[in-house]
Amino acid sequence: xxxxxxxxxxxxxxxxxxxxxxxxxxxxxxxxxxxxxxxxxxxxxxxxxxxxxxxxxxxxxxxxxxxxxxxxxxxxxxxxxxxxxxxxxxxxxxxxxxxxxxxxxxxxxxxxxxxxxxxxxxxxxxxxxxxxxxxxxxxxxxxxxxxxxxxxxxxxxxxxxxxxxxxxxxxxxxxxxxxxxxxxxxxxxxxxxxxxxxxxxxxxxxxxxxxxxxxxxxxxxxxxxxxxxxxxxxxxxxxxxxxxxxxxxxxxxxxxxxxxxxxxxxxxxxxxxxxxxxxxxxxxxxxxxxxxxxxxxxxxxxxxxxxxxxxxxxxxxxxxxxxxxxxxxxxxxxxxxxxxxxxxxxxxxxxxxxxxxxxxxxxxxxxxxxxxxxxxxxx
Amino acid sequence: xxxxxxxxxxxxxxxxxxxxxxxxxxxxxxxxxxxxxxxxxxxxxxxxxxxxxxxxxxxxxxxxxxxxxxxxxxxxxxxxxxxxxxxxxxxxxxxxxxxxxxxxxxxxxxxxxxxxxxxxxxxxxxxxxxxxxxxxxxxxxxxxxxxxxxxxxxxxxxxxxxxxxxxxxxxxxxxxxxxxxxxxxxxxxxxxxxxxxxxxxxxxxxxxxxxxxxxxxxxxxxxxxxxxxxxxxxxxxxxxxxxxxxxxxxxxxxxxxxxxxxxxxxxxxxxxxxxxxxxxx
Ligand SMILES: Cc1cc2nc3c(=O)[nH]c(=O)nc-3n(C[C@H](O)[C@H](O)[C@H](O)COP(=O)(O)OP(=O)(O)OC[C@H]3O[C@@H](n4cnc5c(N)ncnc54)[C@H](O)[C@@H]3O)c2cc1C
Ligand code: SF4
Ligand code: SF4
Ligand code: FES
Numbered sequence: 001x002x003x004x005x006x007x008x009x010x011x012x013x014x015x016x017x018x019x020x021x022x023x024x025x026x027x028x029x030x031x032x033x034x035x036x037x038x039x040x041x042x043x044x045x046x047x048x049x050x051x052x053x054x055x056x057x058x059x060x061x062x063x064x065x066x067x068x069x070x071x072x073x074x075x076x077x078x079x080x081x082x083x084x085x086x087x088x089x090x091x092x093x094x095x096x097x098x099x100x101x102x103x104x105x106x107x108x109x110x111x112x113x114x115x116x117x118x119x120x121x122x123x124x125x126x127x128x129x130x131x132x133x134x135x136x137x138x139x140x141x142x143x144x145x146x147x148x149x150x151x152x153x154x155x156x157x158x159x160x161x162x163x164x165x166x167x168x169x170x171x172x173x174x175x176x177x178x179x180x181x182x183x184x185x186x187x188x189x190x191x192x193x194x195x196x197x198x199x200x201x202x203x204x205x206x207x208x209x210x211x212x213x214x215x216x217x218x219x220x221x222x223x224x225x226x227x228x229x230x231x232x233x234x235x236x237x238x239x240x241x242x243x244x245x246x247x248x249x250x251x252x253x254x255x256x257x258x259x260x261x262x263x264x265x266x267x268x269x270x271x272x273x274x275x276x277x278x279x280x281x282x283x284x285x286x287x288x289x290x291x292x293x294x295x296x297x298x299x300x301x302x303x304x305x306x307x308x309x310x311x312x313x314x315x316x317x318x319x320x321x322x323x324x325x326x327x328x329x330x331x332x333x334x335x336x337x338x339x340x341x342x343x344x345x346x347x348x349x350x351x352x353x354x355x356x357x358x359x360x361x362x363x364x365x366x367x368x369x370x371x372x373x374x375x376x377x378x379x
Numbered sequence: 380x381x382x383x384x385x386x387x388x389x390x391x392x393x394x395x396x397x398x399x400x401x402x403x404x405x406x407x408x409x410x411x412x413x414x415x416x417x418x419x420x421x422x423x424x425x426x427x428x429x430x431x432x433x434x435x436x437x438x439x440x441x442x443x444x445x446x447x448x449x450x451x452x453x454x455x456x457x458x459x460x461x462x463x464x465x466x467x468x469x470x471x472x473x474x475x476x477x478x479x480x481x482x483x484x485x486x487x488x489x490x491x492x493x494x495x496x497x498x499x500x501x502x503x504x505x506x507x508x509x510x511x512x513x514x515x516x517x518x519x520x521x522x523x524x525x526x527x528x529x530x531x532x533x534x535x536x537x538x539x540x541x542x543x544x545x546x547x548x549x550x551x552x553x554x555x556x557x558x559x560x561x562x563x564x565x566x567x568x569x570x571x572x573x574x575x576x577x578x579x580x581x582x583x584x585x586x587x588x589x590x591x592x593x594x595x596x597x598x599x600x601x602x603x604x605x606x607x608x609x610x611x612x613x614x615x616x617x618x619x620x621x622x623x624x625x626x627x628x629x630x631x632x633x634x635x636x637x638x639x640x641x642x643x644x645x646x647x648x649x650x651x652x653x654x655x656x657x658x659x660x
Binding site: 098099101103106107108109110112114115116117119139140142144145146147148149151152156254257258283284285286287289290291295298302305307312313314315316320321322323325326329330333334337338339340341342 | 383384385386387389390391392394396432434435437438460461473474477619620621623626627628629630631633635637638641653654658659660
């Protein structure tokens with residue numbers, strides 16, 4: 001557990017009722033609360049207003065190309081790993097109108113979108129997903145230009161992290177240095193521990209905004225045993241992680257752009273783009289210009305796009321990345337290698353979603369290992 | 380109070396009026412633009428590009444082909460190839476075009492002072508290099524030899540032919556032109572432009588080369604220059620990739636670890652040596 005800063009109050013212990021107090025305080029403060037919620041057999045992010053919307057007792061089973069939710073029957077609210085999608089869609093929506101234009105004589109006048117920026121409280125952000133938000137921050141505010149819509153949504157968001165106390169089988173946060181304990185960037189952090197039927201939640205305040213909400217929570221001050229028990233639960237999650245990414249993945253890929261494994265994996269890859277859709281850091285988007293039927297108004301839309309489509313790299317005369325091998329290579333080298341050159345970090349946080357949701361079970365950690373193990377030596 | 384977010388100028392097209400359209404060669408035309416409102420000057424560095432928007436049709440990256448010392452006129456030279464560029468070919472004086480920019484890196488005009496300059500262009504690739512030619516000619520005395528090598532498909536496809544003739548007639552500039560296919564009264568060179576490298580001479584140790592054209596031509600150009608002893612950090616190329624945003628957000632223009640829209644389009648060969656030969660990257 002991170003040591004509390006000098007201004008951070010001591011952690012508190014709350015129960016389910018205390019969490020409802022938190023949710024009410026957030027809603028009262030003008031936040032839309034987003035949290036994991038059981039919908040159609042999947043624990044997915046959704047708007048909630050009550051602690052009863054959280055998937056009490058639910059656990060998930062994730063494997064390469066496999067996902068199931070089980071009812072464990074207990075009272076734990078956070079006893080599962082990653083949701084199919086991360087928080088990206090709230091900060092960077094899958095589809096968004098950037099502006100409209102009205103025809104005016106021979107020309108046009110831009111009408112900017114003036115929709116109010118939503119104010120989100122993200123409840124239950126996992127360590128890997130918090131790191132993914134940090135990565136998106138660097139993408140959309142990179143010094144040379146900032147995307148104001150993203151920045152505004154992000155500035156308004158309150159983040160309530162949850163330390164993982166159970167790792168999924170596709171998780172590999174430990175080797176990416178991203179989890180299972182929530183790192184910097186959260187306003188509040190929860191750890192669920194203790195009795196299965198009525199677990200306790202340890203709450204830490206980690207920012208001025210977090211301390212403001214914390215002050216209204218009530219509960220009791222955490223004792224040394226509580227902190228110890230919570231720490232032990234998180235440490236246990238770390239030992240449950242079975243998958244690992246090679247530490248030198250960036251360098252391995254950089255020197256193996258022409259490795260034969262790219263063609264091999266392309267024989268399995270369907271090019272379905274699931275991996276890019278579920279990845280919490282994939283940011284590529286497309287732009288489409290449209291007009292209404294009369295031509296009186298035009299609009300520019302931005303939509304999520306994927307490097308797995310062949311149009312993605314189209315230039316006159318044909319796409320640059322014609323083969324499936326080159327498209328798979330683009331996705332994986334971007335995540336693990338080229339991201340360092342672009343943003344000074346890896347683009348992968350080890351959440352394992354691309355492994356779980358790949359219909360043919362391609363495993364990014366395994367792919368790196370295959371290349372590493374069959375390298376022709378340094379070039 | 381509800382918070383709203385305003386998009387920056389780099390993300391919203393500004394309306395420009397077409398002041399003049401010139402048909403250059405069969406499928407290529409030049410637009411001279413001026414702001415529809417106000418008298419704002421358009422400052423840019425040679426090699427930079429704009430995103431040009433046609434109302435409701437779409438938006439494409441197009442290099443600036445005008446004179447950087449004449450920022451009153453924003454000039455673009457476009458080859459009509461597909462949906463947006465073909466629609467642009469129909470523009471007339473008084474039509475309106477949306478402009479975002481300028482974006483991207485530029486040719487090393489200042490860094491190249493004192494050196495011999497070799498410019499190698501193919502087809503419409505002469506357009507992004509023309510601002511560099513203007514800038515160098517404006518202070519010609521600061522450079523050594525100045526060589527312009529240009530290749531076109533056929534004699535009737537030679538872009539800016541009158542200007543090329545004018546530059547050729549200068550005693551301080553060497554211009555050589557080649558065509559892929561000779562027709563009619565053509566008595567000049569036939570063959571690829573990279574075959575001209577060496578014409579006009581240059582001191583390999585003190586030469587800065589700038590190349591723009593089809594990617595295959597760029598590849599041969601770079602290899603030939605390296606062969607002739609030009610230093611890799613003195614060879615500059617301008618690259619094309621699909622572009623949707625031009626500000627580093629959409630990811631479409633990636634080439635290895637580079638965003639061509641902001642790290643390029645002009646790269647020194649040193650920056651890209653490790654990915655230059657990788658196919659389909
Ligand atoms: C930095 C840069 C500078 C350029 N400068 C010039 C110039 O000065 N003059 C000129 O004639 N052309 C230039 N091009 C190429 C020009 O952008 C394309 O010819 C144009 O996008 C084709 O669009 P289209 O809709 O007419 O063609 P379509 O074939 O219908 O293309 C559909 C879409 O694919 C994309 N696309 C197609 N070809 C290219 C391409 N070569 N580069 C990037 N995106 C492409 C565009 O989004 C386009 O709208 C430049 C490209 C780049 C990247
Ligand atoms: S690449 Fe896979 S494991 Fe890494 S962040 Fe994206 S979805 Fe998660
Ligand atoms: S999810 Fe799997 S099959 Fe689909 S594009 Fe990604 S790697 Fe290929
Ligand atoms: S064009 Fe969008 S990132 Fe370069």
